[in-house]
Amino acid sequence: MRSARLAAGAAAALFLAAPLVLPPYPLGLLLETCLFALFAMSLDLLVGWAGLVSLGHAAAFGLGGYTLALLTLHGGVSLLPALAGALLLAAAWAALTGALCVRGRGVGFLMLTLAFAQLLHTVAYKWTSVTGGSNGLAGIPRPPLALGPLGTLPVQGETAFYFVALTAAAAGGLLLHRVGRSPVGHILQGIRVNEARMRALGYPVVRYKVAALTLAGALAALAGALHAAYTGYVSPESLDWVSSGEVLIMVLLGGTGTLLGPVVGAGIFLFLREGVSTLTEHWMLYLGALFMACVLLFPQGVVGVLRGRRA
């Protein structure tokens, strides 16, 4: 317990000190890691707690990105309202499609989430006048943080925006941690382990599932919106099933049901991709082999192994 606290403290210190130590390119990678960590943690709520394996989670991520892009490009909106818009729209999407998707079982659910995400992808691809079509939307500004009567913080700089991303990821992580430990979290886990029993006990299973999907969607949109603001660009690629697959990989690699696992998984995936892809074009092969090794030797994921958990 104490060693875990120590480790957490050390990690936090590293993250906070990073802008002082790291040159711009690795700092940028760390920033993206924060955002993808948030994205992956939100998926873990679905996969690790509720047992809902979604191959359409990137829809919420991309929707968040597009919403922020449109609000800031056309409305000149500042950071908080833009994020609020992104979260609300994505939550609505997640709730509506989620209600339909949960009618499928197992692989059926998986394929339904994929179908809706692909539908959104096609809309983004074809609706050129709004979404920029296949070329996407470029030139997305990093909006300032307007705090009403308290003034406006310019957070557009590299270091300042890093802290914005870090704050968002930390806040999201904390929220998920709380939810995970709450009665709601336990009910979700119960649904994952034995849905029929939970239903027999009188729990409105569908409602809990949709609630989980909505929360996860909102947090994914937060990550997506900040990512669009950071890179200044959003395209249909952010929505497609490849992106959904990538975030699922991050969760599974790091260890489901642990919240820290997805964070580690996001880091490993991004740094592997950046580092190894410069060395060899066949980095996917090593990634694939890594999975197979992980699954056969460490089924609980990296973090699961470190904690000595049983799967």
Add this chain to the structure above:
Amino acid sequence: MAGMSRRQVLRTGVAAGVSAAAGLAFPALLRAQGKPLKIGLLLPYSKVYAVLGESITNGMRVVFEAEGNRVAGRPVELLREDDEVSPPVGLRKLRKFLTSDQVDFVVGPVSSAVAAAIRDPIHQAKVILLNANAGDNALTRERCSPYIFRTSFSNWQTSYGLGAWAKQHIGGTAYLTGSDYAAGYQIVGAFKEAFVAAGGTVVGESYVKLGSTDYAPIMAKIGAVGPALSFSFFAGSDAVHFVKQFAEFGLKGKVRLTGAGFLVSDDVLESQGDAAVGAVSTLHYTRTLQNPQNLEFRKRYQALTGKPPDVYAVQGYDTARVILEALRRTGGDTTDPERLSGVIRGIQFESPRGRFRFDPATHNAINDMYVMEVRRGDEGLANYVVSVVKELKDPGHCPNITA
């Protein structure tokens, strides 16, 4: 030293002084001379467009290796990063080029979607981008930049020239098809503009998902409508499948196959085989061009890679020539982006594709567009020139360059 005359002391002293001064300056001289010329290649080296990335790179290597990999006294370093034809990946790699590697030039990309994504960071960082392929019209129109030059083509250029010729020499009705993304719309649109202006009628227009392998449904439609000619924009594997299936469905004898040059360009002809014979297309290069630069280029490219060159190789070649010329004119200095921009704007030379120069108002290459027909000759299948549209300039307006 008692034995030395005053003159000797003077001479020795001056010599010593000069040496000392030179010795102090020497490292600085060395540094300026030896500082590597870093060129970031943001190209696809995997997935569907891997061959294009390799061709462009090899075209550049032909130029640099002939110069002993030194330009204006600086050793050339080609830094390859795979953009995986994905804008987010391209952006990440670009950031690496700009912040970590501190490149002097960025070359690429192949995909217009990646180009759209990197346009703003390049413009803000004021690093010269030599676009060696991405054809999106907007890149040298509304979204142009003083620091972005295109050595390849604009989508408009690749098909506009064919419109009038097709109406005159083939027939008055056309069915148009293309890949379903920006390039498809722009290239098909330009042909349509010219064809209709020349008096032709478009009897159908369909866009197919990028990467489709089965064009059977489209073939049935074309067969049912029965136009005089079919015009298509497809590239790479899509072009292979379309042309092969066009012949398989028996359309080859009945409807004339035409398209933007990528439909039957050198890189896909071999896979298409006889299905491509007789197809008419336009492009700014074919390996059968008879000018002395091309004959020389073919020899050197074949020696370097073991394969004949294609249009992407020429684009790489011309890009490297531009870099060479630019550095010769600035004496190896790449620290002033405004100066480089002005210098590059005025560069002209004889290229394997014909005379190479930029339109100073848009920074897009002005191309001779060749109307070509696929024939089987002594070197197998190739595109042979039938007609030329000389010095085709993209008509777009660029608001961001004060020439």
Add this chain to the structure above:
Amino acid sequence: MDLAFLVTQALNALQAGMLLFLLSSGLALIFGVLQVINFAHGAFYMLGAYVGLTGLALTGRFWLAVPLAVLVVGAVGALVERAFIRRLYGADPLAQALLTFGLLLVLDEGVKWLWGPQIRSLPTPEALRGTIALLGVSYPAYRLLVVAVGGVAAVTLWLFLERSRLGAILRAGVSDRQMVAALGINLGVLFAFTFGLGAGLAAFGGVMAGPIASAYPGMGVEVLIKAFIVVVIGGLGSLKGAAVGSLLIGVAETFGQALAPDWAMVAVYAVMVAVLLWRPTGMFGAEAAT
């Protein structure tokens, strides 16, 4: 929209459906008997095309390349089952999924390593390069062959499962694995055989599709989605479902492409959503115990 157009599109749909059936029948079988969701299945389809390409280069005959591809990839499938898949029976389905997904990545890249990243064309066999006049239209001969071969394969598979002893064992394995083991049948061999058979079927689809769709890296991943759609709407583990589903998706995709080409995939997904909302476990799926 005249009759000739409809007939041609119907033939297109049939041909697409047949190829899809060859691919998804293997997937259904593997899930039915082994309860494994095989993400690597698309890679076997792709390998079939590539091995067929090499076989053609070696023997010069397409008709030799086809069985070569089927046997080689089938053997690879059986080996993969023995080496990797069997370690995860009874484990978390998520772990199985990740394992087969990793395998997909390895095979997809491996193909690039061995054969290069560019697309490789498979030439249509000489005898079948022309068109055949049929039902008032000119249709490519090779595609007609695909329809015929697919049909024969489907019937053979059905006969094998319904009428042969091995088929009976396989069907028993779907319903009650423990009983099969209790009857003294070596489950290990049975499972390896099933996985190999599934892989071989996928490879058969891949090599037959070769002259139409060529061989290129990434093709495995693309067809995988369609195969999953078919199996999900047909019902996991059901061959009848795979057959009906393949046809349904073939029609949706073909007519979608003909009428609104840029929305063709949406049509496919729409069909899937409609079927799943009507029957969440697929048209012929059993109520599987989760």
